[in-house]
Amino acid sequence: MKKIVIATQNKGKAKDFEALLAPLGYKVLTLLDVAQDLDVEETGVTFEENAILKAEAVSKVLGIPVISDDSGLEIDALNGEPGVYSARYAGAAKSDSANIDKVLEKMSGVPENGRTARFRCVLAVAAPNEKTETFSGSCEGIILSTPQGNNGFGYDPIFYVPAQSKAMAELLPHEKAAISHRGNALRELQQRMPKWLDEEKQS
Ligand SMILES: O=c1nc[nH]c2c1ncn2[C@H]1C[C@H](O)[C@@H](COP(=O)(O)OP(=O)(O)OP(=O)(O)O)O1
Ligand SMILES: [Mg+2]
Known part of the structure; x- marks a missing residue:
């Protein structure tokens, strides 16, 4: 089976990538499997910058091609x-529930037609001696006023997807994969697959 390393410490992202890449015949490995303490500081001010920082740092340390993911939630009523x-968002401890609470508090009193938002994802592909490339995807939604659903991670319980009439956290992994910002970015990557990544398929 082909293996691909995703330069992330986030278990939720790892599950998303498994749902996306297992059907394509890839075994997904993350930093949680190959380099637990490899933490890259995210000093960029854009998803692109942070994705590139993570992919290049990890590819350099491991000496192999990797894909990184920098992503997040943009809420129109909060100026992005x-x-x-x-x-x-709610502090360095990176707590999903504290982040959700902070969003819900800031959005209290904002009427439904003002609760538009989107998830964005930028994937960076880096390899030793190759030019790093990035791919992006987004997914439109509405910020709920109470969390719904137990699947997914991060802000999924407060992100309503009109196209599915469900919160992101109510979708099954393959349903999320079909419509998510991460799925859309990965499909973009597949369309413009760097040759050297395609040739890298390990057995
Ligand atoms: O599909 C998603 N569903 C819900 N929430 C999401 C999603 N995608 C990103 N998000 C949120 C979670 C986290 O609060 C932030 C990503 O931050 P980001 O720095 O890219 O990831 P991270 O620090 O958790 O892991 P890592 O940098 O090791 O990949 O956006
Ligand atoms: Mg991060």
Whole structure:
């Protein structure tokens, strides 16, 4: 089976990537499997910058091609917050439930037609001696006023997907994969697969 390393410490992302890549015949490994303490500081101010920082740092340390994911939630009523700060919105401890509470508090009193938002995902593909490439995807939704559903991770319980008439956290992994920002970015990557990544398929 082909193996691919995703440069992430996030278990929720790992599950999303498994749902996306297992059907394509890839075994997904993450930093949780191969380099638990490899933590890259996210000093960029855009998803692209942070995705590139993570992919290049991890590819350099491991000496192999990797894909990184930098993603987050943009809420129109909050001028695009939490954006690139989504993981750290309620503090450095990176708590999903504290982040959700902070969003719900800031959005209290905002009527339904003003609760538009989107998830964004930028994937960066880096390899030793190759030019790093990025791919992006988004997914439109509405911020709920109470959490719904137990699947997924992060802000999924407060992100309503009109196209599915469900919260993201109510979708099954393959249903999320079909419509998510991460799925859309990965499909973009597949369309413009860097040759050297395609050739890298390990057995
Ligand atoms: O599908 C998603 N469903 C719900 N929430 C999501 C999703 N995708 C990103 N998000 C939120 C979670 C986290 O608060 C932030 C990502 O931050 P981000 O820095 O990219 O990831 P992270 O620090 O958790 O892991 P890592 O950097 O090791 O990949 O956006
Ligand atoms: Mg991060």
